[in-house]
Amino acid sequence: MTRALVLQSDFGISDGAVSAMHGVAHSVDHQLSIFDLTHDIPPFNIWEGSYRLWQTIAYWTKGTVFVSVVDPGVGSTRRSIGVKTGSGHYVITPDNGTLTHVSRTEGIVEVREIDEKVNRLPRSGESYTFHGRDIYAYTGARLAAGVINFEEIGPALDPASLERIPVKDPEVGETSASGIIDILDIRFGNLWTNIPRDFFNMIDVRYGDTLKVTITHNGDEVYRNSMTFGRSFADTHKGEPLVYVNSLDNLAVAINQGSFARAYNIRTGSNWTIDFEK
Structure with missing residues (x-):
């Protein structure tokens, strides 16, 4: 079953980064429906990436796959993950707090760490600074297109282990x-x-x-x-x-x-x- 793929990042659209993500997703399945949430998140602003994801996700059909890339720690030891939310949506993202708002409202029912030996753009193994293209867009497209199922993203993780940004309740x-x-x-x-x-x-x-x-x-x-x-x-x-x-x-x-x-x-x-x- 093909699902919609929705992309978010802090890349802007003044260069080819977003187009490259679209191209990778399109190469996985040229009939895949690809949409942009926003690419105007202020650079490195994980808080805003978390909020914009939450602001939008509930209005999309159950099963939609989101790719959210606000990743100041790209190339570091931070984990790359895929999650299934309590509302039945999927998010592919770095584990850096981007899921803070969604986890508080929709809940996270399952987490998988991306196995980069399988779910990584071929011939990109020596690239360490564009995981949005090489790992997240590629994995998200494969999941949305039905090339892999959620379990094939990688090994299971404890949802309680996810990084979260401090939030003050009203x-x-x-x-x-x-x-x-x-x-x-x-x-x-x-x-x-x-x-x-x-x-x-x-x-x-x-x-x-x-x-x-x-x-x-x-x-x-x-x-x-x-x-x-x-x-x-x-x-x-x-x-x-x-x-x-x-x-x-x-x-x-x-x-x-x-x-x-x-x-x-x-x-x-x-x-x-x-x-x-x-």
Whole structure:
């Protein structure tokens, strides 16, 4: 059975790297359906690679094979793996924390270490810096095309042994909700948090209410202001900040027709915390 193959990396598209990955996958099976998740992950940013994978994976059909390559440790002793998620998807990736968000939400039910003696592009054995092409795209394509089954990727590993990035869980109090800035809505510069909309229901925050918003980085305050909780950007004037519910049903912060991230030099990760208070 042929499955879709979805590619993600931090390679960009200004050179031939992504095209080479497509070419390798196409050479495995020229009828294989190959798609791109994104290749604009900031270089070496494993956190963002982990998030973008989670953000997308649930919307693809069960059995889809994902190849995610954000690999600052390429050529080192870090493991190359294939996993089966609790939602029935497959991911081929380096074991460096890229599966952090997926493992927390979908779960990882089985892990295999890639056997490079079998699952490696022929005549690439002396190449140590382009595993995205030589190992991950090749193995992912072979799995998606049905050339190999999941067990033929390599020996089994304990899912508990996977590398994970530290994540701070959201919290709710009597009058406040707090969490981290999980990711940026890149094109528009909005801040997407890991705080679910239900937390506002728990503290009786309603559309139109004014909230005090505080952002800290490594414990140091970098932003504090009051803003409206709105249904959409139409609830504020151009240039004004607002809190809203994003497409993942989590709370987010934006400037109407502006970039909040750029205006206040905000980034993402577990060391960027945000607090909403009534």
